[in-house]
Amino acid sequence: MSCSPFDLREYVLNELADSECRQVETHMKSCAACSDELERLRTTQAALLSLADEEIPQRIGFVSDRVFEPSTPRRWWAAFWGSSARLGFASAAMLSIAIVVSALTRPAPAPPAPIAAHQPDMARIEAQFERRLGEAVARAVAQAEARQEARTRHLLAATEARHNLEMKGIQLAVEQNLTVLERRYTRLRMDLASADFGGTR
Amino acid sequence: MIFRAVEDADLIRKARGGNVDAFNALISRWDKRVYNYLLRILGNREDALDLSQDVFLKAYQSLRKLEDPSRFAPWLFRIAHNEAYSLFRKRRPEADVDEIPDSVTGAGIAVAGHSVFPIELSLAVTSALGRLSPDQREAVVLKIYQGFKFEEMADVLDCPVSTVKSRLYTALDLLKAELAPVKTRGL
Numbered sequence: 001m002s003c004s005p006f007d008l009r010e011y012v013l014n015e016l017a018d019s020e021c022r023q024v025e026t027h028m029k030s031c032a033a034c035s036d037e038l039e040r041l042r043t044t045q046a047a048l049l050s051l052a053d054e055e056i057p058q059r060i061g062f063v064s065d066r067v068f069e070p071s072t073p074r075r076w077w078a079a080f081w082g083s084s085a086r087l088g089f090a091s092a093a094m095l096s097i098a099i100v101v102s103a104l105t106r107p108a109p110a111p112p113a114p115i116a117a118h119q120p121d122m123a124r125i126e127a128q129f130e131r132r133l134g135e136a137v138a139r140a141v142a143q144a145e146a147r148q149e150a151r152t153r154h155l156l157a158a159t160e161a162r163h164n165l166e167m168k169g170i171q172l173a174v175e176q177n178l179t180v181l182e183r184r185y186t187r188l189r190m191d192l193a194s195a196d197f198g199g200t201r
Numbered sequence: 202m203i204f205r206a207v208e209d210a211d212l213i214r215k216a217r218g219g220n221v222d223a224f225n226a227l228i229s230r231w232d233k234r235v236y237n238y239l240l241r242i243l244g245n246r247e248d249a250l251d252l253s254q255d256v257f258l259k260a261y262q263s264l265r266k267l268e269d270p271s272r273f274a275p276w277l278f279r280i281a282h283n284e285a286y287s288l289f290r291k292r293r294p295e296a297d298v299d300e301i302p303d304s305v306t307g308a309g310i311a312v313a314g315h316s317v318f319p320i321e322l323s324l325a326v327t328s329a330l331g332r333l334s335p336d337q338r339e340a341v342v343l344k345i346y347q348g349f350k351f352e353e354m355a356d357v358l359d360c361p362v363s364t365v366k367s368r369l370y371t372a373l374d375l376l377k378a379e380l381a382p383v384k385t386r387g388l
Contacts, residue, residue: 009369040383043380044381045345047322047325047326048376048380053233056250060228060232062225063224063225165222
């Protein structure tokens with residue numbers, strides 16, 4: 001049982017304030033039992049720290065690597081909302097469905113008007129509507145394609161930049177490994193040289 | 202250490218803003234420590250490597266949930282701790298985590314009073330750590346090898362500081378008895 005003013009384990013583990021450390025150190029000068037205990041704690045700590053950290057056998061994947069990609073459904077969902085062409089197509093499809101549904105559920109036509117002159121007007125209006133609808137869809141598709149093309153160009157540029165960055169990283173790692181190998185080789189040669197020198201003396 | 206915390210906080214802010222390179226820099230900075238923490242509590246290199254990857258993936262996905270960027274280290278190790286314990290439970294669903302057998306036990310080697318070679322010392326330390334309970338060993342790993350303060354350890358382990366101290370001190374007493382036993386006078 002230690003008679004130190006503070007827990008010696010906290011002292012060894014650097015959990016005491018400076019003033020508390022000084023009190024422990026003063027106590028150590030006059031107490032052999034606590035000095036022995038402190039020495040044992042320090043020996044234990046040193047033994048534990050002799051177990052060095054290991055290097056990682058394989059690089060942890062970066063955000064740009066495949067491991068960070070989202071799952072297939074999430075990727076599909078993100079791609080759908082990120083693709084202007086697909087969104088444009090979906091909008092056009094929904095518009096077409098709405099027109100069909102509206103046509104099917106339209107109430108029964110009113111009895112023919114007594115004036116026959118109205119019939120050519122209806123045909124003309126329908127033709128005009130179809131023409132305008134066709135123009136609007138074509139315009140929307142063209143805009144969507146243009147946006148998609150710009151996005152593809154941007155993605156290509158980003159991919160290229162990322163590839164260059166990764167290549168630089170690999171090159172750096174290879175250079176570092178070479179340096180380590182060179183150092184080890186030099187050290188080995190020096191050891192061998194000194195061993196030869198010792199043998200011939 | 203303070204400068205490092207400041208730089209981490211800066212990288213976290215950038216990563217939250219969508220800067221991928223900033224998060225990659227955080228991975229490079231912390232991967233070895235996370236891997237060695239997992240290796241020491243799991244005792245298996247393959248599991249430690251797989252879980253390290255999962256830890257950084259989860260950290261990336263939930264980076265916005267980190268309230269205080271200056272507490273990144275305890276937060277990251279909390280994720281690692283949870284990953285390790287869910288692996289324990291997956292492997293032995295019926296067992297209490299405290300009863301999980303060690304895969305890091307080895308033959309005991311007397312150390313104190315004898316000069317030992319580094320390899321013998323490593324074996325002795327590995328053996329002594331293997332005799333601790335998983336909770337005690339994790340406390341030693343967080344304090345001795347990772348250098349966390351008691352409050353940070355309490356964050357990682359999600360328990361009171363008093364529990365952290367109790368586990369650590371019991372572990373230290375056991376390790377001390379094995380690695381630095383009392384010298385017998387006159388021998």
